[in-house]
Amino acid sequence: MNAQTTNGTTFLHLTLVWGFVGIPLAWGVIETLLSAMKLFQ
Amino acid sequence: MSAESQFGGVFSRERIVAGPGFNRWMVPPAALCVHLCIGQAYAFSVFNLPMTRLLGITKSTPDDWKLTDLGWIFSIAIVFLGLSAAVCGRWVEEGGPRRAMLTSGLCWSGGFLIAALGVSLHNLWVIYFGYGVVGGIGLGLGYISPVSTLIKWFPDRPGMATGMAIMGFGGAAFIASPLSVWLMRQFSSPTHVGVAETFVVLGVVYFCFMMVGAAIVRLPAPGWQPAGYVAPAQSKKLITTNNVFVYEALKTPQFWLIWWVLCLNVTAGIGVLGQASAMSQEMFPGRITVVTAAGFVGLMSLFNMGGRFFWASVSDYIGRKNTYFVFFALGFIMYATVPYAGAAGSVGLFVLCFCIILSMYGGGFATVPAYLRDMFGTRYVGAIHGMLLTAWSAAGIFGPVLVNYIRQYNLDNGIPKAQAYNITMYLMAALLVVGFLCNLFVKAVHQRHHMRQDEDADVLATVE
Numbered sequence: 001m002n003a004q005t006t007n008g009t010t011f012l013h014l015t016l017v018w019g020f021v022g023i024p025l026a027w028g029v030i031e032t033l034l035s036a037m038k039l040f041q
Numbered sequence: 042m043s044a045e046s047q048f049g050g051v052f053s054r055e056r057i058v059a060g061p062g063f064n065r066w067m068v069p070p071a072a073l074c075v076h077l078c079i080g081q082a083y084a085f086s087v088f089n090l091p092m093t094r095l096l097g098i099t100k101s102t103p104d105d106w107k108l109t110d111l112g113w114i115f116s117i118a119i120v121f122l123g124l125s126a127a128v129c130g131r132w133v134e135e136g137g138p139r140r141a142m143l144t145s146g147l148c149w150s151g152g153f154l155i156a157a158l159g160v161s162l163h164n165l166w167v168i169y170f171g172y173g174v175v176g177g178i179g180l181g182l183g184y185i186s187p188v189s190t191l192i193k194w195f196p197d198r199p200g201m202a203t204g205m206a207i208m209g210f211g212g213a214a215f216i217a218s219p220l221s222v223w224l225m226r227q228f229s230s231p232t233h234v235g236v237a238e239t240f241v242v243l244g245v246v247y248f249c250f251m252m253v254g255a256a257i258v259r260l261p262a263p264g265w266q267p268a269g270y271v272a273p274a275q276s277k278k279l280i281t282t283n284n285v286f287v288y289e290a291l292k293t294p295q296f297w298l299i300w301w302v303l304c305l306n307v308t309a310g311i312g313v314l315g316q317a318s319a320m321s322q323e324m325f326p327g328r329i330t331v332v333t334a335a336g337f338v339g340l341m342s343l344f345n346m347g348g349r350f351f352w353a354s355v356s357d358y359i360g361r362k363n364t365y366f367v368f369f370a371l372g373f374i375m376y377a378t379v380p381y382a383g384a385a386g387s388v389g390l391f392v393l394c395f396c397i398i399l400s401m402y403g404g405g406f407a408t409v410p411a412y413l414r415d416m417f418g419t420r421y422v423g424a425i426h427g428m429l430l431t432a433w434s435a436a437g438i439f440g441p442v443l444v445n446y447i448r449q450y451n452l453d454n455g456i457p458k459a460q461a462y463n464i465t466m467y468l469m470a471a472l473l474v475v476g477f478l479c480n481l482f483v484k485a486v487h488q489r490h491h492m493r494q495d496e497d498a499d500v501l502a503t504v505e
Contacts, residue, residue: 008062017070017257021077021209028215029346032339039329039336039392 074254080213121177130427152176153244204353310402352404
C-alpha cells in the first residue's frame with residue numbers, strides 16, 4: 001500500500017477509513033475464530 | 042447535462058471524479074462499507090428461531106410463524122438480488138457508484154424498517170416485501186455498485202481489488218450475527234422478543250455505514266493510470282483492451298460459458314454450506330457434536346471469506362481461466378476425498394477438504410468480475426456482472442435441492458446416515474468436471490462484438 005502523504009489523501013485519512021471497516025471486521029473474525037476453536041477442543 | 046444529474050449534485054457521477062492527490066487505497070474501504078452491510082443477509086438465520094415465538098415469547102404458539110415460512114424471506118431477498126443486479130446493472134454503471142450506493146443504502150435500511158413494521162403487525166407478507174423485495178433490491182445494487190469502480194482504480198490488480206470488496210460480503214455475517222444476538226438480548230423482555238427493535242437499529246446503523254462508503258468513493262479521472270503502470274496497447278490472448286456493450290455480451294458464448302462456470306462452482310459450494318452442520322454430525326456421530334459443528338461452520342465461513350481475497354489475488358498472477366481450472370480440479374479431488382474421510386473416520390481430513398472447498402466457493406465469486414473485465418472490457422463490466430449474478434440465484438436453488446433430496450433418497454433406501462452424503466459428493470465432483478469443460482471452452486470474444494471507437498466516444502460523452 002502506498003501510505004505516503006499526498007496532496008488530497010493523508011495517512012490519517014487512510015488510517016481512519018481502513019480502521020472504520022477493519023476494526024469491526026477483525027472483531028467479527030476473532031469472535032468466529034473463538035467459536036471455531038471448539039472444534040479442536 | 043448527463044443522465045445521472047437527475048439524482049442531484051453531490052450524488053452525480055461528475056462530482057466524484059478524484060483530484061490529482063487522491064490515493065486509490067481509499068476506494069476499497071468505500072466498497073467494504075457497503076459489502077460489510079449487505080452481507081448481513083448470510084446471517085439472517087439468527088432471526089429465524091426468535092421469529093417463531095413472537096407471540097408465544099418463550100415457545101411457539103399455533104399462531105406463530107413456522108420456520109418453513111420464514112425461510113422464504115432469505116430466498117426472496119436472494120432472488121431480488123439477482124433480478125435487480127441484472128435489470129439495474131446499466132443504470133448503476135452509467136450513474137456512478139455514489140448514486141448506486143445511496144440507492145442501495147435506502148433500499149437496504151428501508152427494507153429493515155419495513156420488516157420491523159411487519160414484525161410489529163405480525164404480518165409476514167410485510168416482511169417478505171420489506172426485507173425480501175426492497176432489501177433484496179438494495180442487496181443487488183450494493184453488490185455490483187463498487188465493482189467496476191475498483192477495476193478502474195486497480196487496472197494492474199483487478200482481481201485483488203474486487204476480491205477485497207467481495208471478501209467483505211463474505212465476512213459481514215461475522216459482524217452481523219453476534220451483533221444481532223446482542224441487540225435482541227438488549228431489547229428482549231419477559232413479554233417481548235426484541236426482533237423489531239433490532240431491525241430498526243440495524244437499518245439505521247447500516248444506512249449510516251453505507252453512506253460513509255458513498256461519501257468517500259471516487260472515480261478515477263479519464264485517462265488516469267496508477268504510477269508505473271503501462272496499459273497494454275494490444276489485447277493479450279484472454280485480456281481484451283476493447284469494450285463490449287452490456288446487451289451485446291449476452292450474445293457471446295463467453296458470457297454463457299462463464300455463467301455456467303459460476304453457477305456450477307457455486308452450486309457445489311452452496312449445497313454443502315447450508316448442510317455442513319448436519320452433515321458433519323451425521324458422518325461422525327458422537328465425535329462432532331452440535332457445539333463443535335457450529336465451530337466447523339464458523340471455520341468454513343472464515344475460509345469462504347479468506348478465499349475471496351486469496352484466490353482473486355492469485356488470479357492476477359496466474360490468470361482467471363487458470364484459477365478456475367484450479368477450482369474445478371482441486372474441488373474434484375476434495376469432493377471425491379470426503380467419502381474416504383468419512384469411511385476412515387478422519388475428522389481432520391474431512392474438515393480440511395471442506396475448508397479448501399469453501400475457500401474456492403468464495404474465490405469463485407471474487408474472481409468472476411475480473412474474468413468478465415478480461416473478456417468484455419471495463420466499460421460495462423459492472424452491468425455484465427449484474428446479469429451474471431442470475432447464475433447465483435439459480436445455484437441457490439440447485440445446490441440445496443441436490444444435497445437435500447439425494448440425502449433423503451438414500452435414507453429412504455436404507456443407506457446409513459454416515460454414508461448418505463457419498464453419492465452427493467460424487468455428484469458434486471461430476472458437476473465440477475462439467476464446469477472444467479465450460480471453462481476450457483472460454484476463448485477471447487470475437488471482435489465483431491466489440492464496441493467501435495465512435496460508439497465508445499458516444500458512451501463516454503454521455504456517461505462522463
